[in-house]
Amino acid sequence: MKHLMDITDLTTSQIDELINTANKIISDPEKYQDTCKRKKLATLFFEPSTRTRLSFEAAMLELGGSVLGFSTSDGSSSVKGESVTDTVQTVGYYADIIAMRHPKEGAPLAASKRTTVPIINAGDGGHSHPTQTLADLLTIQREKGRLANLTVGFCGDLKFGRTVHSLINALSRYEGIEYVFISPKELVIPDYVKAGMLDNNKIKYVETTNIDEFLPKLDILYMTRVQRERFFNEADYIRLKDSYILTPDKLKSAREDLSIMHPLPRVNEISVKVDDDLRACYFKQVKNGKYIRMALILMLLDIKV
Numbered sequence: 001m002k003h004l005m006d007i008t009d010l011t012t013s014q015i016d017e018l019i020n021t022a023n024k025i026i027s028d029p030e031k032y033q034d035t036c037k038r039k040k041l042a043t044l045f046f047e048p049s050t051r052t053r054l055s056f057e058a059a060m061l062e063l064g065g066s067v068l069g070f071s072t073s074d075g076s077s078s079v080k081g082e083s084v085t086d087t088v089q090t091v092g093y094y095a096d097i098i099a100m101r102h103p104k105e106g107a108p109l110a111a112s113k114r115t116t117v118p119i120i121n122a123g124d125g126g127h128s129h130p131t132q133t134l135a136d137l138l139t140i141q142r143e144k145g146r147l148a149n150l151t152v153g154f155c156g157d158l159k160f161g162r163t164v165h166s167l168i169n170a171l172s173r174y175e176g177i178e179y180v181f182i183s184p185k186e187l188v189i190p191d192y193v194k195a196g197m198l199d200n201n202k203i204k205y206v207e208t209t210n211i212d213e214f215l216p217k218l219d220i221l222y223m224t225r226v227q228r229e230r231f232f233n234e235a236d237y238i239r240l241k242d243s244y245i246l247t248p249d250k251l252k253s254a255r256e257d258l259s260i261m262h263p264l265p266r267v268n269e270i271s272v273k274v275d276d277d278l279r280a281c282y283f284k285q286v287k288n289g290k291y292i293r294m295a296l297i298l299m300l301l302d303i304k305v
């Protein structure tokens with residue numbers, strides 16, 4: 001594997017290897033502190049980010065490497081009309097590996113054809129965000145001790161949520177996975193996800209608008225933000241944005257061992273009062289994101305430890 005564009009670029013054994021490496025880094029970070037000495041990571045973010053960009057940069061710094069890049073398209077020559085592919089070809093002469101976020105689906109893939117250095121898709125529009133999926137998988141594995149035999153509820157914007165589609169793809173490879181899709185009718189999971197990943201693999205799922213009905217059955221509840229930036233119509237966004245708000249009261253019917261996940265940023269969909277609940281895992285996802293990105297950088301640079 002040269003680049004990472006989508007979670008489907010990774011075999012199940014590569015995903016397991018990344019999780020294994022991340023767990024080893026968590027146990028013994030000092031062993032990895034010079035593994036990327038003199039290597040440079042460029043972060044090219046044409047769309048806003050807090051976690052993904054900074055965790056990539058922290059990951060490279062903790063591996064002993066250095067970082068360069070920009071955090072808005074205004075900070076690059078793209079404002080003068082330079083193409084993404086020219087930008088990435090240029091940065092490929094300065095860096096050993098590139099993490100890139102872009103609002104246009106497929107932009108990182110197009111860029112990957114124009115450089116010899118590994119490109120990591122750090123989110124392209126509504127399409128894919130594979131490193132968030134890796135962070136989610138590491139979190140599930142550490143919380144549950146397994147990636148199989150789980151009932152996973154996804155709640156919120158299941159239409160535009162790129163993290164939801166990627167996580168379904170990854171988890172569906174493991175035995176005994178069942179899904180509950182909770183969303184307003186306007187934001188249901190797309191047919192291509194149902195046909196391609198679920199029906200073809202005979203995976204059980206239900207679709208509902210009612211979170212209360214299925215909450216007690218879940219091992220994992222993966223909440224998502226209704227994404228204003230993906231709507232064409234502000235009125236629709238305002239009507240749908242607060243469809244589901246998780247509160248301590250709502251969680252009374254949930255299992256003691258539920259894991260509450262969210263890729264963040266959140267807006268209103270999880271009350272801050274839930275943050276102290278021992279079942280809240282969303283800030284663990286943030287932490288795990290750095291370690292899995294360290295493992296990915298090592299894999300793509302073919303550095304064995």
Ligand code: CP
Pocket residue numbers: 048049050051052053123132263264265
């Ligand atoms: N989860 C995630 O991608 O967060 P950022 O947009 O802050 O990077």
